[in-house]
Amino acid sequence: MRPRLASAALLLPLALLLSACGGNSAAESSSDTDGKGSVTLNVGDQKGGSEAILRAAGELDDLDYTIKWSTFTSGPPLLEAVNAKAVDIGGVGNTPPVFAAGAGSKIKVVAAWHGRAKGDAVLVPDGSPLKETAALKGRSVAVAQGSSAHYQLVASLEKAGLSLKDVDVKYLQPADALAAFTSGKVDAWAVWDPYTSQILGSGQGRVLTTGEGVVNGLSFQVAAPDALADKKKSGAIEDYLERLRRAQDWVFEHPEEWAKVWAKDTGLPYEVALASVKRTNATRIAVAVDPPLIASEQKIADTFAGLKLIPGEVDFSAYTDTRYNGDLPPSTTTPRPSRES
Known part of the structure; x- marks a missing residue:
């Protein structure tokens, strides 16, 4: 029998993990990695993120x-720090840059x-009668506003012939969304890994639909x-990016080893970390900004x-720089295969 979660508190460490999450928390800690030379690169990170890898x-x-x-709790405040010149570079998901661009x-x-x-999924409780995305019409769905899950929900609804107006959207951050989901206060939860792996591993929910084929x-x-x-x-940024690309290759070749490090760094159970690595984390491949x-x-x-x-129209091309593309494959290159068992 799979263990069930006792309370939302057990997932609170995950709120520190991923850039997909919205929020307005400032940097919570800082540390230095000493090297030679006089240049200091100020890097924005998230718990279990670039430094750990x-x-x-x-x-x-x-x-x-x-x-x-x-260290930041999420992508939006990290990008606020980039905008304020407090951070030179940092890692985020696919949606925070859009909102940052919208803010100029x-x-x-x-x-x-x-x-x-x-790992980007709309989850429903195990006993839910909902079997397809179209069945969400008139139902309540929790999601973090401005997150990658927010766009995944919009795109999934559109694919099913619905819009946000057809569902009762509850804008909640992950810890609050978890509490609402496990207590039956919402019918579904749009979220990302490792939250997806945590819910599936605990036996408290199942996947209604995923972001495969609907998000980038x-x-x-x-x-x-x-x-x-x-x-x-x-x-220094060029060297840093090259190291990150090699590190991501290492994750693909050493999923169990990385899951142990990730679990220790974030407080995730090892089994959840490994499931998330195999489903999502190890599949990433470096591609060109094209x-x-x-x-x-x-x-x-x-x-x-x-x-x-977001206010007004955004020309996203104005917020890109292709100088570090080198001979990287195009962005449409198929990611690495999932290693789910």
């Missing part, structure tokens, strides 16, 4: 610059990864224009502009 993969050795890490922030998407979207599965590194204009910092990527993000921007959730 780089360290686990051995990619923080022999640096020619120092990294000052600042000074940011540039400089690197991208394409992964599978099986992209995640980004976003830099400050001033850092890109600085020759030394630009060079026209198809820009078009895909433009569609997200146009969708939220149409919903009046």
Whole structure:
């Protein structure tokens, strides 16, 4: 028999994990990774994010610059720090840059990864009568506003011939959404991994639909224009991105080892971390910031502009920089296969 969650508190550490999440929390901690030279690269991170991957993969050795890490609870405040020049570069999901662009922030998407979207899901309780997305009409759905799950919900509803107006949307952050979901106060929850893996592993819910085929599965590194204009910092960013790409390759080859590190760093149960790694985390492949990527993000921007959730129209191409593309494959390249058992 699978263990059930006792309370929403057991998932609270996950609120620190992923850039898909909305929110307005500032940096909660900082640390330094010392290297040679006089350049310091200010990097925005999230719990169990870039620093943890780089360290686990051995990619923080022999640096020619120092990294000052600042840890954020989610993507939106991280991008606020990039805009304020407090952070030179940081990692986020596919939706926070759209909202930052909508606010006119000074940011540039400089690197991208394409992964599978099986962990992006609309969940329903195990005993729910709902069997297909169209059945959500008139039902209540919890989702974090401005998150990747928000767009996944919109796109999934559209695919089923519905719109946001056809459901009772409850804008809740993950901890509150979990409480509402497990207490039966909402009929469904649009969320992302590792929350998806946590719910499935606990036996408290099942997948109604996933983001496969409806969302782009992209995640980004976003830099400050001033850092890109600085020759030394630009060079450090190039090296940093190369290390991140190698580290992601390491994750694919060592899913169990990475899951152990991730679980320890975030407080996730190892089984949940491993399920999330195999379903989503290890599938990411580094891709170019190219026209198809820009078009895909433009569609997200146009969708939220149409919903009046961002002010006015956004030209997403103005918020990208392709200097670090090198010989990377196109953004449409198929992600690595899922290693789910």
